[in-house]
Amino acid sequence: MGKTVAEKIFESHVVDRPAEDVWVLRLDSVFCHEITTPTAILDLMERGKDRVFDPARIKAVIDHVTPAKDSKTALQGKVLRDWARRHGITDFFDIGRNGVCHVLFPEKGFIRPGYAVVMGDSHTCTAGAFGAFTPGVGTTDLAVAILKGVCAFRTPRTMKITLTGGLAPGVFAKDVILSVIGRIGMNGATHRIVEFDGPTVAGMDMEARMTLCNMTVEAGGTCGICYPDAVTADYLWEFIRGDYPSREAAAADFRRWLPDPDAAYEEVVVHDVSALEPVTTFGLKPDNVKPVREMEGTRIDQVFIGSCTNGRMSDLRSAASVLRGKKIHPLVRGIVCPTTYTIYAQALAEGLIQVFLDAGFCVTNPTCGPCLGMSTGVLAEGEVCASTSNRNFNGRMGRGGMVHLMSPATAAASAVAGRITNSPLFKR
Amino acid sequence: MKDFGGKVLFLNRADINTDEIIPAKYLTEIERQALKPYLLEDLKLEGFDPKRDIPGRRVVMAGANFGCGSSREHAPWALEANGIRLVIAESFARIFRQNMFNCGLLAVELPAETMARLFKEFSTRDTHAAADVSRNVIEFRSGKHAEEIPFTLADFDRALVDAGGWLGYADARY
Numbered sequence: 001m002g003k004t005v006a007e008k009i010f011e012s013h014v015v016d017r018p019a020e021d022v023w024v025l026r027l028d029s030v031f032c033h034e035i036t037t038p039t040a041i042l043d044l045m046e047r048g049k050d051r052v053f054d055p056a057r058i059k060a061v062i063d064h065v066t067p068a069k070d071s072k073t074a075l076q077g078k079v080l081r082d083w084a085r086r087h088g089i090t091d092f093f094d095i096g097r098n099g100v101c102h103v104l105f106p107e108k109g110f111i112r113p114g115y116a117v118v119m120g121d122s123h124t125c126t127a128g129a130f131g132a133f134t135p136g137v138g139t140t141d142l143a144v145a146i147l148k149g150v151c152a153f154r155t156p157r158t159m160k161i162t163l164t165g166g167l168a169p170g171v172f173a174k175d176v177i178l179s180v181i182g183r184i185g186m187n188g189a190t191h192r193i194v195e196f197d198g199p200t201v202a203g204m205d206m207e208a209r210m211t212l213c214n215m216t217v218e219a220g221g222t223c224g225i226c227y228p229d230a231v232t233a234d235y236l237w238e239f240i241r242g243d244y245p246s247r248e249a250a251a252a253d254f255r256r257w258l259p260d261p262d263a264a265y266e267e268v269v270v271h272d273v274s275a276l277e278p279v280t281t282f283g284l285k286p287d288n289v290k291p292v293r294e295m296e297g298t299r300i301d302q303v304f305i306g307s308c309t310n311g312r313m314s315d316l317r318s319a320a321s322v323l324r325g326k327k328i329h330p331l332v333r334g335i336v337c338p339t340t341y342t343i344y345a346q347a348l349a350e351g352l353i354q355v356f357l358d359a360g361f362c363v364t365n366p367t368c369g370p371c372l373g374m375s376t377g378v379l380a381e382g383e384v385c386a387s388t389s390n391r392n393f394n395g396r397m398g399r400g401g402m403v404h405l406m407s408p409a410t411a412a413a414s415a416v417a418g419r420i421t422n423s424p425l426f427k428r
Numbered sequence: 429m430k431d432f433g434g435k436v437l438f439l440n441r442a443d444i445n446t447d448e449i450i451p452a453k454y455l456t457e458i459e460r461q462a463l464k465p466y467l468l469e470d471l472k473l474e475g476f477d478p479k480r481d482i483p484g485r486r487v488v489m490a491g492a493n494f495g496c497g498s499s500r501e502h503a504p505w506a507l508e509a510n511g512i513r514l515v516i517a518e519s520f521a522r523i524f525r526q527n528m529f530n531c532g533l534l535a536v537e538l539p540a541e542t543m544a545r546l547f548k549e550f551s552t553r554d555t556h557a558a559a560d561v562s563r564n565v566i567e568f569r570s571g572k573h574a575e576e577i578p579f580t581l582a583d584f585d586r587a588l589v590d591a592g593g594w595l596g597y598a599d600a601r602y
Contacts, residue, residue, distance in 0.1 A: 138501035
């Protein structure tokens, strides 16, 4: 019987089988941020186990609340910062060099096809775009990962989502993943790893693939996986050039992490995107998905462009192309958050930041803040936000606030209109 | 024997997410006990009032996909801070379920038909539920009415509960 990508990664990383269906995996890297890690650090200290399995394999960032907004968040940052210094964790990214973890760590080249990585954050699944197994975990799993470099998982069960068809202009990876979640439901991939394949994925750049994998968890999935190829090798090239004679050689080597042709899937969903139009969410669950057209006219108070889902260069470019020469609606607050300083600098060099400023947007530093209602963009009771982020749960961006998820182009067009509307980029 | 039982809080809804269980604004707390007053603060459920309904409850019963969304272990911590060490649901999101066992807490899945019957039978009455992990049964009791429902507990999950969680288990073994 052939193997899925996850089965190959599990077999190459297994260190123990404490039960028939439980695999303890050796981790290639452990990613950390200041919200879920400090409690793990304090737990380890309390047990007299303030150690790390390998400081070179631990990457840490302060990203959720940065700059600190109060004494409590300042303390969380300090606990992480002191710990990184104490243990010689040199890949530690503080304000001025930080960024949203799921964007920053791939950008720094900390991920490879075939890797097994965990982080105390559900959107760690984003990095599965590189052909890796990158599930989000809780703080106890994180503590063990930091101390021992291992994590336990059940025997991988995989579903395959085959994306076919070309995307219409103005339709993006965000629309694709929302439409998938709308179809399979927020419980549709629970306890399963999702392999995305098909010509539509093969034609996507890494940023789009990251958007796709990012929201796998919104369908309950353990992790999304895209097949590593020449696009993956191009993205990682500056970090792997010492390991391979050429990009082609790297891409050829990555084929180790493709599924076997006779791999067994629990379920295969073929999802044709050729007739897909821009979509948005309408309720308090990420599988409440409708065409933007049917939500046209919904009044909004705030627009947020950013997050690990849609705060990368391609997202800022598409939003800016909609906003160029326009002003946002006088009753709308616009917040745009480039998710790393590299992206910020690039957006500045391309003139995108000026476009946002001219349109009337507030441009913030890289942070997760608004997406989960922690800082820099919390909603008031009864307010509505058009957001490029990933969750529309009740209270997600602030108690009593309503969130509609959409692509950056749709969010930008909605900012100008003051209500949800399709972007002019969308052409049938 | 660890105690997994007490008065039941019935939350008859599917897809209760971890933002509802403990909103992100409280993730700035480093101490688990500090989460106690905020459990289920943002839960969208008709007739539910956390201040009135949570005190004294030791067991949560809920629908499918309980604990979906964010990986925050603050969700089980907020439950435990309120004395709730057993959650019974039709199904759980993966990370939440793992977090429960990693903390040495019990997450028990029962079939949809059983859950529907138990909700119908007990949710309008004061009900006590207790899991006996040595016999793999949960006893539901309300007034004179009592019944035992069997459940499955995988060996590895049982080992985590016995070890008081994954950190203790892994530290002794790896």
